[in-house]
Amino acid sequence: MQAVRGLKECLAAAVLALLLAAAGAAPRTVCTITVNSPDEKESFRRHLGNENYRFVELVERGRADWLDSSCRAGVACDILVISAHYDGGNEFFPDSLDAREFLPVSELERVSCSGSCPTLFSRLQEVYLFGCNTLNPEPHSGATAEVVRSLVREGVPKEQAERELKSLTAAQGESSRDRMRQVFDGVPTIYGFSSTAPVGPIASRVLDRYFQQAGDRDIGRGRTSSRLLSAFTPFGLTAVSGLTPADPNWATRLDMCQFADERRPVAAKLAFVQGLLQRHVGEARLYLDRIRRLRESLDAGVRDDPLAAQVLEAIARDEEARERVLAYARRADRPDTRVAMFDLARDVGWLTEQARRDELIAMLAELHARPEVGVPEIHLACRTNADGALNGRLATGAAPGETAGGTGHAALRACLGSAADRAATLQALLSSDEAQVELAQAYLRQRPVDDVRELRRLTEGISALSAGPAQIRALEALGRHYVSDREVLERLVALYGQTSSAAVQTAVAGILLRADRSALPAQSLRQTLITLRRDARNGAGDGTIDALIALLDAR
Secondary structure (H helix, E strand, O other): OHHHHHHHHHHHHHHHHHHHHHHHOOOEEEEEEEOOOOHHHHHHHHHHOOOOEEEEEOOOOOOOOHHHHHHHOOOOOOEEEEEOEEOOOOEEEOOOOOOOOOEEHHHHHHHHHOOOOOOOOOOOOEEEEEOOOOOOOOEOOOHHHHHHHHHHHOOOOHHHHHHHHHHHHHHOOOEHHHHHHHHOOOOOEEEEEOOOOOOHHHHHHHHHHHHHHHOOOOOOOOOOOHHHHHHOHHHOEEEEOOOOOOOOOHHHHHHHHHHHOOOOOHHHHHHHHHHHOOOOHHHHHOOHHHHHHHHHOOOHHHHOOHHHHHHHHHHHOOHHHHHHHHHHHHHOOOHHHHHHHHHHHHHOOOOOHHHHHHHHHHHHHHHHOOOOOOHHHHHHHHHHOOOOOOOOOOOOOOOOOOOOOOHHHHHHHHHOOOHHHHHHHHHHOOOOOHHHHHHHHHHHHHOOOOOHHHHHHHHHHHHHOOOOHHHHHHHHHHHOOOOOOHHHHHHHHHHHHHOOOHHHHHHHHHHHHHOOHHHOOHHHHHHHHHHOOOOOOOOOOOOHHHHHHHHHHHO
């Protein structure tokens, strides 16, 4: 009995020691990067409190070097919450076209690889990525299939080509999931979405319910919470861990750091690129985004550096590499690959700017000559001509006074500066055919409306459409704009009350969630949302209307 009593006393002392240690423990630091709405951050703050958690917002509005500022301040994050839209590859961005805060993934890579910021991510136990496709496992560039086809054309058996590229493409961050695992190396738990993520107000409501049921028992523990995954089941929340030295792809994280580590001299980075260009072009193609970012960072001072200039000159004189790269570019299956490789050829001195534009126009003419021009081609044409340098250079082959092709062709020409085709493309947004609306939507993603009169006309036309998929998609296209015009907002509220479709009401509410609602009386809007709400039991509702009502109640 004495031994049992002694054991109990030891256990009691141990428990007391743990409690005292916990009481004196420093609070965990929750770092937030709020590029878009603060809803998720505020949910964490409400439920975790300030006693055991210290909240640090890393974004400093109006300051471009906010991430560096956090590094200099010695901030060390235990938990990181990023709230932003995600483009699926390179950037976290805001909902509003007027916002100026962005987070390039390359910045996260730089912090992850560079000794100049040793503390910021050194203690991370968990990362929460509130954005669409942040942990999507699918290759975002399509490089894998393209490189396999290239190798097969050269006589390599398909099975062998696929084996050679399987580990390489994963290691180079060919999916968002792979890239996040590279950036947040060693982090036990990274949460994100494999597909569409809920908007901030809806995510906040899910988090509120989760915290009310589970408290903070799973937060900051460095282990995946099955409760949290279950709470976000309708939205496809998933979790992975960061790469570790034991991972078979760890060595190629070091390749990422060849580009991202700011401590490495530019000449050394250029020498690494020179080595890549000696490999099979298909393999070098996987690094195109990183090579592009390195090229864009070269200013006149860097180019005057003797060692850097020596490497650049050696690359420019490499005729064998030039021929291989240009031959690959001209036969590449993916037009965006061709654009990237022509840009590379221009930047290393293999093509003049005029020659590059000639190559691009030839490629766009090929696309325009196809029977169908789709969403990817529209995005590509608009991005390729972002500076307007290709305006008016496309020969369509149409007779004077006629137009060639359908809406996709018109949108491509609009991207190349045709005012008449822009008008035709915007008119397609008012079509009852959802496929036509989708093409116009793709154009508007690249060339949004900045004339309020045009926005009013489109809103009126969209409101006149019959309820259905085409009208919903047109509203989604409108919702990509930051709507602040009172007339547009009032017309949308009127549509909400007039429509018989719960799905259309949800689409309208989605626009109002992101809009500047200051021109609308909050109480009147709230009353409209509640009293004129259609029955959503058919599954059309997703919580958007409830989230908007909650926002109005919080004012």
